[in-house]
Amino acid sequence: MDGLANELEALNRASSVRRLLDSASIPDRPGYILRGNRALLDLCSNDYLGLARHSAIAEAMRDSLLTEGAGAGASRYVTGNFPSYGLLEKALAEWQNREAALVFANGYMANVGVIGALASRGDVVFSDRFNHASIVDGIAISRTEHARYRHNDMEHLRFLLNKYRDKRRKLIVTDAVFSMDGDRARLTELVALKMEYGAMLMVDEAHSGGIYGQRGEGLGHELGLENDVDIHMGTFSKSFGVYGAYVCGSNTLIRWLVNKARPLMYSTALPPSVVAGIAKSLELVRTEHWRRERLSAASRVFRSSLIEAGFNVGSDDTPIVPLLVGDNDRALRFSIALEEEGIAAVAIRPPTVPAGTARIRFTLSASHTVNELKEAAARIRGIGLRLGVSDSCNGS
Known part of the structure; x- marks a missing residue:
């Protein structure tokens, strides 16, 4: 166990340690989760069509x-x-x-x-x-x-x-x-x-x-x-x-x-x-094809907003939008800043992704409205400017 503890400490120093975060659903607010006592816009689940809480x-x-x-x-x-x-x-x-x-x-x-x-x-x-x-x-x-x-x-x-x-x-x-x-x-x-x-x-x-x-x-x-x-x-x-x-x-x-x-x-x-x-x-x-149509529209709006803000998020049209950060520690700080701004999105780090490509992985849902996503993109842009992420993405 001592050896495992030492290796865990090494992971922590490399900003690579993982922790489980408590979250709860909010029945009357689709597209949001509860963490602590705060409602966060959920941009990290895979509930693409917004069916996870469907009453039927x-x-x-x-x-x-x-x-x-x-x-x-x-x-x-x-x-x-x-x-x-x-x-x-x-x-x-x-x-x-x-x-x-x-x-x-x-x-x-x-x-x-x-x-x-x-x-x-x-x-x-x-x-x-x-x-x-x-x-x-x-x-x-x-x-x-x-x-x-x-x-x-x-x-x-x-x-x-x-x-x-x-x-x-x-x-x-x-x-x-x-x-x-x-x-x-x-x-x-x-x-x-x-x-x-x-x-x-x-x-x-x-x-x-x-x-x-x-x-x-x-x-x-x-x-x-x-x-x-x-x-x-x-x-x-x-x-x-x-x-x-x-x-x-x-x-x-x-x-x-x-x-x-x-x-x-x-x-x-x-x-x-x-x-x-x-x-x-x-x-x-x-x-219910309308769910796919709404998800597609949300994906286009969110991705284009982040691209206009200078982030490297790829050019595809899927509801998975990876914001490339590069450094593990900066990705973690980005994720913490997002939560402070009312957005849930986690830092994805090696070995899940290749070394040097740590990112924030945003995932969208038919539960999200266009206005919610535009407001989220504006907050993300502000965080990126503070952390120097959007500048580094423009130069990559």
């Missing part, structure tokens, strides 16, 4: 709690496979226009389970360097060859595909929208490469599901590539406002995962109340 979802979960109890009691392979699971998976497959679907406890377990089931020794997984940690860990646990290509660098991926072209099974995995940079994967080119080299393509729609597509199916559908993606994975903990994850694909894929995905086999099933909440949320995601 809460009511569906309450009704399920009263009729089906608090927990599933066992794995889905034992007694935990409630009928509501099958109904939800049927609805998910129809929504994604796939043959079948499978629900997992969360996105981490879904990525680990899928990669571990599809790849092992003698295979190779090609992974974007900025992919989520769950993808990286899934590859490590599977003990397959890990070929990391430079972020969105298709020529580097082509080089690696050619290098490993004789491997038994080749799987390309990418986030659709990258969680720390807010930019999109080059899915059209990835589809072309997977076809050229006979690989499978898995797309993690965690930060794009609900946001893109006519019914919120994700970026693959938005681009008309849904039939070219072999494994569609997404989560219910962001745009859906609930918890859990899904995988959609062919009947063969889902049957294989049922037999081989260890996180599915060795975990207690999601509580039936959560499944009921997901089912109600899916109805809202599919039909």
Whole structure:
């Protein structure tokens, strides 16, 4: 324990230590959280469509709690496979226009389970360097060859595909929208490469599901590539406002995962109340397109306001807006100053992002109004000027 204490102190000196911050929801103020006794504009959650506190979802979960109890009691392979699971998976497959679907406890377990089931020794997984940690860990646990290509660098991926072209099974995995940079994967080119080299393509729609597509199916559908993606994975903990994850694909894929995905086999099933909440949320995601339109407008307004203020926030149009700071300590001071100004947004530091690229990661929601975001951008600009961040961004 002494050694751990010393290492924690070293992390603290490098402004790299992490702490858990207490927060609470405010029922009558969507888009805000309570921290201490202060209401803060919530610019750090992933509740993109503003569904996390939706009364219809809460009511569906309450009704399920009263009729089906608090927990599933066992794995889905034992007694935990409630009928509501099958109904939800049927609805998910129809929504994604796939043959079948499978629900997992969360996105981490879904990525680990899928990669571990599809790849092992003698295979190779090609992974974007900025992919989520769950993808990286899934590859490590599977003990397959890990070929990391430079972020969105298709020529580097082509080089690696050619290098490993004789491997038994080749799987390309990418986030659709990258969680720390807010930019999109080059899915059209990835589809072309997977076809050229006979690989499978898995797309993690965690930060794009609900946001893109006519019914919120994700970026693959938005681009008309849904039939070219072999494994569609997404989560219910962001745009859906609930918890859990899904995988959609062919009947063969889902049957294989049922037999081989260890996180599915060795975990207690999601509580039936959560499944009921997901089912109600899916109805809202599919039909309430106005939420996507409002989120898109909010994203444009907020990002353009920060760009005009001289910040480096990237040029994409997603609801993830990273304000690049660079230095860990300055990122922490920026986050503290934001809270003092009534804004909740956390400092993201290595190893979550590359060294020297610490940032404030803002995430937007359909719950936010344009006026709220314009006022927030003005306060952020003032903090940036005090800390010298906007000047450094202009010169980068």
